[in-house]
Amino acid sequence: MNWEIIVGISSVVIALCALIFSFWQGVQSRRHNRISFRPHLTSWTHDRHTQGFYAVELLNNGLGPALINRFTIKVDDKIISGEGTEPIKKALQILFPNDQYPYDAKHSYLGSRYSMGAKDRCVVVVLQFKGEKLPSPEFVKHAIDRADLEVNYESFYGEKFFFNSADEKPKI
Incomplete structure (x- = not known):
């Protein structure tokens, strides 16, 4: 395996983790807002x-x-x-x-x-x-x-x- 493939796969994994984390943070923020304004x-x-x-x-x-x-x-x-x-x-x-x-x-x-x-x-x-x-x-x-x-x-x-x-x- 060459370094370009490793860097490419690593970039995809990091981007996917960032996307999942952003989605989870949005869900938590929405839940917090619902509770905060109840x-x-x-x-x-x-x-x-x-x-x-x-x-x-x-x-x-x-x-x-x-x-x-x-x-x-x-x-x-x-x-x-x-x-x-x-x-x-x-x-x-x-x-x-x-x-x-x-x-x-x-x-x-x-x-x-x-x-x-x-x-x-x-x-x-x-x-x-x-x-x-x-x-x-x-x-x-x-x-x-x-x-x-x-x-x-x-x-x-x-x-x-x-x-x-x-x-x-x-x-x-």
Whole structure:
């Protein structure tokens, strides 16, 4: 064998190794980017029960935006239908009949194809009970535990995710 053949074969082997390494590095980079920009929705509740104030928020504490596909409210495992904030209003009427404990409420929802950025939050509902007679914190907690928020969402890479507030509630 002469040196020209050895150098030629060596060049082909080195080029092939470089190609394989570049391909592997691209796969690893893509996997890293998917993980780095993955959204993660969670809920957060606030209360000042001595003042009759309660709030529920939805947060994206992931590193990437969440594209909302579906936003669903359930009470006692039954889907509450309606457009916009209507399901939240209906759920509040079921959970807190207004004649028992009067309240003021503010609510919002995430529409289909809404892009919830990383570290964004949406205040789903704020309740401010009014009057002299305030519900007990246990009563409100029980009512909140009867309601569930479900969100189908995806990352910009098309990965599909599902958030269910029932998964975050303590199991008794």
